[in-house]
Amino acid sequence: MQCNPIERYPLQCKTLFLSFSLSYSSEVRLFLVGFIALFKVFHNTTKMVKICCIGAGYVGGPTMAVIALKCPSIEVAVVDISISRITAWNSDQLPIYEPGLEEVVKQCRGRNLFFSTNVEKHISEADIIFVSVNTPTKTRGLGAGKAADLTYWESAARMIADVSKSNKIVVEKSTVPVKTAEAIEKILSHNSKGISYQILSNPEFLAEGTAIQDLLNPDRVLIGGRETPGGQKAIKALKDVYAHWVPEDRIISTNLWSAELSKLAANAFLAQRISSVNAMSALCEATGADVSEVSHAIGKDSRIGPKFLNASVGFGGSCFQKDILNLIYICECNGLPEVANYWKQVIKVNDYQKNRFVNRVVASMFNTVSGKKIAILGFAFKKDTGDTRETPAIDVCKGLLGDKASLSIYDPQVTGDQIQREISMNKFDWDHPVHLQPMSPTSVKQVNVVWDPYEATRDAHGICILTEWDEFKTLDYQRIFNNMQKPAFVFDGRNIVNIEKLREIGFIVYSIGKPLDPWLKDMPAIA
Numbered sequence: 001m002q003c004n005p006i007e008r009y010p011l012q013c014k015t016l017f018l019s020f021s022l023s024y025s026s027e028v029r030l031f032l033v034g035f036i037a038l039f040k041v042f043h044n045t046t047k048m049v050k051i052c053c054i055g056a057g058y059v060g061g062p063t064m065a066v067i068a069l070k071c072p073s074i075e076v077a078v079v080d081i082s083i084s085r086i087t088a089w090n091s092d093q094l095p096i097y098e099p100g101l102e103e104v105v106k107q108c109r110g111r112n113l114f115f116s117t118n119v120e121k122h123i124s125e126a127d128i129i130f131v132s133v134n135t136p137t138k139t140r141g142l143g144a145g146k147a148a149d150l151t152y153w154e155s156a157a158r159m160i161a162d163v164s165k166s167n168k169i170v171v172e173k174s175t176v177p178v179k180t181a182e183a184i185e186k187i188l189s190h191n192s193k194g195i196s197y198q199i200l201s202n203p204e205f206l207a208e209g210t211a212i213q214d215l216l217n218p219d220r221v222l223i224g225g226r227e228t229p230g231g232q233k234a235i236k237a238l239k240d241v242y243a244h245w246v247p248e249d250r251i252i253s254t255n256l257w258s259a260e261l262s263k264l265a266a267n268a269f270l271a272q273r274i275s276s277v278n279a280m281s282a283l284c285e286a287t288g289a290d291v292s293e294v295s296h297a298i299g300k301d302s303r304i305g306p307k308f309l310n311a312s313v314g315f316g317g318s319c320f321q322k323d324i325l326n327l328i329y330i331c332e333c334n335g336l337p338e339v340a341n342y343w344k345q346v347i348k349v350n351d352y353q354k355n356r357f358v359n360r361v362v363a364s365m366f367n368t369v370s371g372k373k374i375a376i377l378g379f380a381f382k383k384d385t386g387d388t389r390e391t392p393a394i395d396v397c398k399g400l401l402g403d404k405a406s407l408s409i410y411d412p413q414v415t416g417d418q419i420q421r422e423i424s425m426n427k428f429d430w431d432h433p434v435h436l437q438p439m440s441p442t443s444v445k446q447v448n449v450v451w452d453p454y455e456a457t458r459d460a461h462g463i464c465i466l467t468e469w470d471e472f473k474t475l476d477y478q479r480i481f482n483n484m485q486k487p488a489f490v491f492d493g494r495n496i497v498n499i500e501k502l503r504e505i506g507f508i509v510y511s512i513g514k515p516l517d518p519w520l521k522d523m524p525a526i527a
């Protein structure tokens with residue numbers, strides 16, 4: 001990495017200044033002070049550290065926007081092969097919905113934050129290159145259905161090797177299998193043309209919907225690097241970037257493999273907590289216990305803690321399942337089938353939870369939803385995002401369509417096009433760059449997407465709440481009930497409605513892990 005010459009030669013500059021100061025008049029001294037100040041400014045601006053991030057997605061976009069916000073002296077370019085994504089980043093309609101993101105982008109865009117499709121130019125000019133491209137589950141070949149597909153990562157690495165003319169720090173921001181850095185090092189060093197590369201692992205822990213807050217105030221920043229002087233120097237350079245706003249004690253450095261594995265481990269532990277509470281929710285329904293009360297009681301134990309104990313229709317999102325599958329594959333490759341099986345169970349329980357929900361819906365409606373209108377409230381995988389990758393809504397909707405239901409879907413942040421695409425696409429196709437996905441999948445006739453929850457629920461037999469959007473808590477349920485077929489059902493997959501109030505109105509209510517409505521007790525959901 002290049003650094004400011006004033007910093008590189010501080011002693012020489014100071015000595016020069018001192019010797020002139022002693023021998024010349026005050027005017028000359030004043031001139032010199034001005035000259036050196038200008039020299040500093042000039043060099044600070046021309047030798048600005050440059051960052052390039054390959055991949056302008058849910059991670060690359062917000063992460064770089066926050067770096068640009070907090071480090072005005074660093075120039076940040078976010079590049080992508082998707083022209084539509086970059087066009088959107090440069091417009092008033094950002095490509096992703098994330099609270100607080102627009103404000104940050106507007107403050108920095110055009111100042112020290114740039115979005116571009118000129119991948120080669122920005123890579124070649126950068127000192128630090130973050131790689132934040134997709135690492136989806138492989139769909140075919142060796143490890144299909146489990147291993148991470150590193151196609152996009154490898155092509156980014158080859159691009160770096162092709163266009164670089166100066167030394168680079170390459171930062172793994174994508175979630176990758178442990179030991180990926182070794183593979184990347186090989187690609188880069190075999191094509192190095194005398195250039196030196198340092199690979200760092202700097203996994204991202206932000207959650208969608210709270211990305212900006214997570215980035216501004218992270219629990220920790222993790223940086224893994226080689227234990228060589230070069231590796232340690234690279235770690236220091238990246239630490240200096242984060243140190244602009246993250247307290248030093250929250251910046252952890254480790255070896256490369258610990259950092260890579262910690263990311264997979266963190267997601268596996270988080271997902272395991274949800275599967276644990278979801279497994280309990282099934283037992284609560286069978287026994288009359290209330291899962292919210294159980295979560296509250298166990299969460300009071302400081303060793304367990306209260307977070308991530310909300311029972312739900314299942315976890316979704318682009319990462320939990322993909323990263324656990326990846327972990328399972330790594331365990332299998334390392335001859336650890338027992339460990340692999342342990343983690344497999346987390347995914348099995350998640351699938352079980354989604355199936356269980358569909359079975360409840362169908363069983364309570366006299367064992368058939370054929371031709372019945374079911375309103376789906378919420379399609380995103382969680383509130384405050386428009387992201388639908390691996391949302392449990394896909395499996396629930398497919399399950400209901402399998403029983404010939406007719407669906408009317410409302411989500412405040414997801415378009416009809418996106419919903420149709422998700423429902424008609426094959427599993428795992430969703431996490432590839434947009435321009436590589438099927439352009440116009442055949443839309444499913446029994447699916448109607450509307451922009452109003454009252455429209456979605458009119459004449460419906462039942463309502464499934466699949467995302468915990470706040471607005472679903474305050475809907476006029478009396479009005480909704482009046483316009484529905486009877487008996488009218490609410491299946492709350494997020495435990496957000498007031499069950500007692502809805503029962504008073506006349507609804508038959510199912511809420512995950514809560515004591516069952518007498519109606520549901522008489523209609524057991526056996527698959």
Ligand SMILES: NC(=O)C1=CN([C@@H]2O[C@H](COP(=O)(O)OP(=O)(O)OC[C@H]3O[C@@H](n4cnc5c(N)ncnc54)[C@H](O)[C@@H]3O)[C@@H](O)[C@H]2O)C=CC1
Nearest residue numbers: 055057058059080081082133134135152156174175204433
């Ligand atoms: N979405 C999330 O909340 C989190 C994601 N991650 C990880 O970060 C990585 C990226 O995830 P997302 O940002 O969600 O994905 P994304 O799909 O939103 O963004 C990835 C971008 O990379 C671009 N791309 C792919 N290959 C490229 C190449 N060779 N050159 C230039 N651009 C290229 C794609 O066009 C796409 O816009 C994944 O490994 C994911 O596991 C980690 C933490 C949180």
Ligand SMILES: O=C(O)[C@H]1O[C@H](OP(=O)(O)OP(=O)(O)OC[C@H]2O[C@@H](n3ccc(=O)[nH]c3=O)[C@H](O)[C@@H]2O)[C@H](O)[C@@H](O)[C@@H]1O
Nearest residue numbers: 204205206207208274308309310312315316317319381382
């Ligand atoms: O690697 C990633 O992609 C990210 O994955 C998750 O973040 P994210 O998927 O954006 O959102 P979460 O808040 O973790 O929710 C994931 C899913 O679990 C569900 N969930 C969460 C918490 C809970 O108690 N119950 C529950 O069902 C959510 O509704 C959602 O469907 C992790 O929380 C992030 O730390 C990580 O960086």
